[in-house]
Amino acid sequence: MEAYRCDRASDTHTVMPLAVVLAESTADVQVAVRWAAQHGVPIVPRGAGTGLSGGATTVAGCIVITTERMRAVQVDADTRTVVVQPGLLNAELKAEVARHGLWYPPDPASFQICSIGGNVATNAGGLCCVKYGVTADYVLGLEVVLADGRAVRFGGALIKDVAGLPMVKLFVGSEGTLGIITEITLRLLPAQPAHRTVAAWFDSPAQAAAAVAEIATGIRPSMLEYMDRLSVNAVEDHLGLGLDRDAAAFLLAGVDELDPHGRDLARIIEVCAAHGARSAAEVEPPRAAELEAGRRAAIPAVEERGRVLLEDVGVPIPLLGELIAGIEAISRANDVEVAFFAHAGDGNSHPLVVFDNEDRDQQTRAERAYGEIMTLAIRLGGTITGEHGVGRLKRPWLRSQIGDDALEVERRIKTALDPAGILNPGTIFKETQE
Amino acid sequence: MEAYRCDRASDTHTVMPLAVVLAESTADVQVAVRWAAQHGVPIVPRGAGTGLSGGATTVAGCIVITTERMRAVQVDADTRTVVVQPGLLNAELKAEVARHGLWYPPDPASFQICSIGGNVATNAGGLCCVKYGVTADYVLGLEVVLADGRAVRFGGALIKDVAGLPMVKLFVGSEGTLGIITEITLRLLPAQPAHRTVAAWFDSPAQAAAAVAEIATGIRPSMLEYMDRLSVNAVEDHLGLGLDRDAAAFLLAGVDELDPHGRDLARIIEVCAAHGARSAAEVEPPRAAELEAGRRAAIPAVEERGRVLLEDVGVPIPLLGELIAGIEAISRANDVEVAFFAHAGDGNSHPLVVFDNEDRDQQTRAERAYGEIMTLAIRLGGTITGEHGVGRLKRPWLRSQIGDDALEVERRIKTALDPAGILNPGTIFKETQE
Incomplete structure (x- = not known):
């Protein structure tokens, strides 16, 4: 269970979960959710565990429900869609659809190790998204297990469907706070152009x-x-x-x-x-x-220099230069190394604050720089997260980006779908009502 | 006020509104919403009134808030975005951004007479959407007046932003049931390719x-x-x-x-x-x-043959032939004329049931055919609406498409944001709790 305490984000506040549920089906997820709902036990949903914002790190007294064993995939070349379970890796999906002459564009740098379920939960981006859009642009249908254990379907293999509220879009990027995604219908494109x-x-x-x-x-x-x-x-x-x-x-x-x-x-x-x-x-x-x-290897390469605090800040594209200059100043002021790379065409960047785990003072300075970079992005009209999600690590900065009213509205949605607050508490929303 | 009783859908159940609010600013909308909230008066939000599903037809004792006079537009070529008020027409927006060498793709057939606010409220499609996507794919930010009169901003001029729940996506296509959209930030593309x-x-x-x-x-x-x-x-x-x-x-x-x-x-x-x-x-x-x-003129051209009940059904693309054959059978069985055209590459079609307004029996047969076509689409795994919205006219068929659980979840979202149910009652959701 030690391996399920945290995801790929540097979070030092994780705890041992009560249990890890290795779900093999929607029904398995439902059984676990019903048990948790009955006993008021927090649930941390998890895909491949490659999240970078601490959206799958554990909280006190939780169970982890991982979908990593749910890996079925069914391509329908006639409708240019694929129905896939959340545990399949992005690279595996790409390979499977390529056998049918089709292409699933979204390509997080980590596409060889991250799962489609995690991609959907965070609305993941990637390198080709500057032209081909992000995960949300490809999700046509979902099966979701709600906080009461019901499995509900939204959407399907239809390119255009506006019947009712856009629930599919609401769940994509909801980071496991509204439900657990157990099946996904994705739109595909013809094979990648040269x-x-x-x-x-x-x-x-x-x-x-x-x-x-x-x-x-x-x-x-x-x-x-x-x-x-x-x-x-x-x-x-x-x-x-x-x-x-x-x-x-x-x-x-x-x-x-x-x-x-x-x-x-x-x-x-x-x-x-x-x-x-x-x-x-x-x-x-x-x-x-x-x-x-080489670009895709940037995160593991920088990680060889020390522990990292990984940012995902975005700004309007013309302010990219100002963001970079500001980050250099933050790096100097706090005397910590910050590596910077970006999906520049989207204005979405990944400053990596590097620190020595053994050096408490440096760690404190790194954590300060981490917050200052998010504050800088907000000041530039930007975002604390472009594609990784808020998770637990960026949550303290969310309110200052989106404001009291927007957060209150989001909290109402959360409460409407998860009144007991058992789904991924601490991600996006504080564990206790604010 | 007679002109504000209904939109372009054939709805015979409209009533005279209590008043029509010709809002000229967000503050105007807020004043009207606060008054309505205080007095428990239903609000029908309205754009250019070109809706085809009765989403802007009146209900008993309502006020209409129209955004048709809110027409400001500000292009930012540096970020390739535009901030626009909801009353501007789609064609006017296209012309304005074209002056900056930019392109706003979504192009409903009615683009010369429909407003951006209505496009956003319905997540409108169009002809180029088969390649370039629908309205939702271009909306980056919104200002929304909520049911309590607060104006809240979500998103902004950022290509990628996943901070918090995807509220922008939730409001696009919500048909005025969750809030009234008063400002929109849209993503643009470089000028249309040849x-x-x-x-x-x-x-x-x-x-x-x-x-x-x-x-x-x-x-x-x-x-x-x-x-x-x-x-x-x-x-x-x-x-x-x-x-x-x-x-x-x-x-x-x-x-x-x-x-x-x-x-x-x-x-x-x-x-x-x-x-x-x-x-x-x-x-x-x-x-x-x-x-x-000629294709864009299909609706007005068919309307010259009589009154029409306009469908917006969609199916998985390989079932288009089956849909057409089924509609021909429905047309024969009910002895009514049904014209058929489609954004075929999206599987989204517009059967138009034509009838003589003076002939009660024919009208009854036309209404029956209208329902049977939606039922056929649902049986084929399709949708009752691909781009026009549910409105009031398609609401009776929504439950049989999306199911009890999905509708109950959507109702929870509606109640969370509009507990008194004053926003566009009867659209998507029944006026009274089911």
């Missing part, structure tokens, strides 16, 4: 951020990723890809469905050059795959 | 439906519309475009972002031909614009 890749290296973050802002106004790249020097060096230490260790910022951009003249590709290179890139050029597919893998 | 158009004519609906099903499995058209013989003839009577009056079915398909070889365009023509099209060919842009305008 894409081409640009790599650009800059001498300053401001240059790269300005290039991103300009690209985002007029082009629809299929990927637009940013990495700072620290992240590039961490990845280089980790994978040895021959990256430019001296550059201050790296952009990795993709374009697909090109016009015959490769106009968008040329435009991206042009914009990067105009903003002072030391180099900006198309890279061939094998190298592009390496660079993309 | 597109090419195919027109295909068939001798049988089954052939056309089979072509649609095959196209939908492997291609992403930017438009895929279907019209039956009756609709084509009604449009031809109305506009005189030189359409093929004898064909049993007409498909109008668009493709954009083509690969250099025009592969998708050729493939659509090939699929139509393989399914027996009497003709299938690319049409030049001026003719394409005429044909698209």
Whole structure:
């Protein structure tokens, strides 16, 4: 049970759960929920445990219900949909639908280890989302076990369906606070279009951020990723890809469905050059795959430098440069290392505050920096979380982002669906009524 | 006030409202809602009044709050977003953002007369939605006046934001039952890509439906519309475009972002031909614009034949042929004319039951056919409404589509946000608790 105390977020406040329920079916989930409801026991729902905001870390006296063994998948190529249980990994789903010539776009950097259920619970994003949208854009139907143990279906294999309140959309991103998702119907696209890749290296973050802002106004790249020097060096230490260790910022951009003249590709290179890139050029597919893998490895690579507090802040795209400058100031003021990379085309970034677990003072400074970065994002009109969810770790900052009234309205929804507050208490909402 | 009794749906049960509030600001809406809350007076929120499901028809003792005078619009090209008040028409918004080289995709057939507020309230679709998604896919932020008169903001100009429950998504498509939307932040795309158009004519609906099903499995058209013989003839009577009056079915398909070889365009023509099209060919842009305008004129054209009961049923795309055959049987059995056209690539169709207002018996048969078509769609695993909303006219069929449990859960959400039930009573939910 030790392995079920926490997810991938650094949370030092976890406890041993009362029990872990390895559900193999919707009925298993229902039995566990009914028992918990009867005894007033808190439930922590869990997918693959790769969450980064502490949405699946334990609370006192809880049971964990994990859907990791619920892995059935059924592709329907005729409707271009798939019905899948929540425990299947994102990469496994992608592979399964690819066998039918189809594509499930959302691609969290962790797609090889994260589950679809977790993706739906957090409305996960990824690299291609800048063009192809996030998890919510693909969810057509859900089966959900409610707080009283009933299993209810919403939606189905219909592209458009507005009959009744948009309940499917309400559950996607609700982080296990309103129900436990036990089956998902997803929309699929025809196989991924061919894409081409640009790599650009800059001498300053401001240059790269300005290039991103300009690209985002007029082009629809299929990927637009940013990495700072620290992240590039961490990845280089980790994978040895021959990256430019001296550059201050790296952009990795993709374009697909090109016009015959490769106009968008040329435009991206042009914009990067105009903003002072030391180099900006198309890279061939094998190298592009390496660079993309390098970007995806950023979190584990930075984790080799120490414990990390992982941010997921977002800002309006033109303020990306201001966010980066602000984070550098926070890093200096608190004397802690902050690695920065971003789904830049969405304005969604992942500053990683690195600290030494053994150094109490540094940990305190890291925790302070972690909060200051969220406060900075809020001040810039941004969000504390773009794709990872609030979980337990970001909850203290939620009120200052969304305000008293919005939080009160959300609490009413929560109470309407989970009056006893047994579903994932402490995630999004305080454990006790505020 | 007579003009505010009903929207564009044929509803014979409307009453004269107590008053019509022509709100010019959020504060105006708040004043009216607070007064209504204090006196327990039902509120019917209204946009341009072009709704097709009776979501803005009056109920006994109500006031109507119309947002038609709230028309401010502010484009931010840097973030590729626009902040707009609900009364602006869809076409006006499109024109305004086009001046900045930007594009707001959702395009209901009625885009020239329907308002953005109504589009958001119903999660409206349109012709390009088969590739570019529906209204909900573009709404980033909302200001909403709640049932107690508070104005609350959710979301903002952020592409990705998962902080808290997905309240923006909950309000889009809630048909004025949870709050009155007073400001909307929309995501925009770069100017519309060039597109090419195919027109295909068939001798049988089954052939056309089979072509649609095959196209939908492997291609992403930017438009895929279907019209039956009756609709084509009604449009031809109305506009005189030189359409093929004898064909049993007409498909109008668009493709954009083509690969250099025009592969998708050729493939659509090939699929139509393989399914027996009497003709299938690319049409030049001026003719394409005429044909698209013809499709958009289908509702007013059919309305010239009599009063209509307008359906909005959807089915999984492979069942489109079965839906059409079933509707033909219902038409014959009830001896009423049913025109049929569809956003075929989404499986979303608009059968129009035509009747003579003066002929009580025919009206009764038309009403019976109207219900039978929804029942047929539900039996095929479909929906009673793909993009128009439930309103008051489709509410009696909602329970049999979504089931007791789902409706009970939705009622809990409704009660949590509008405990006194003053917001648009009779739409989605029965006026009195079930």
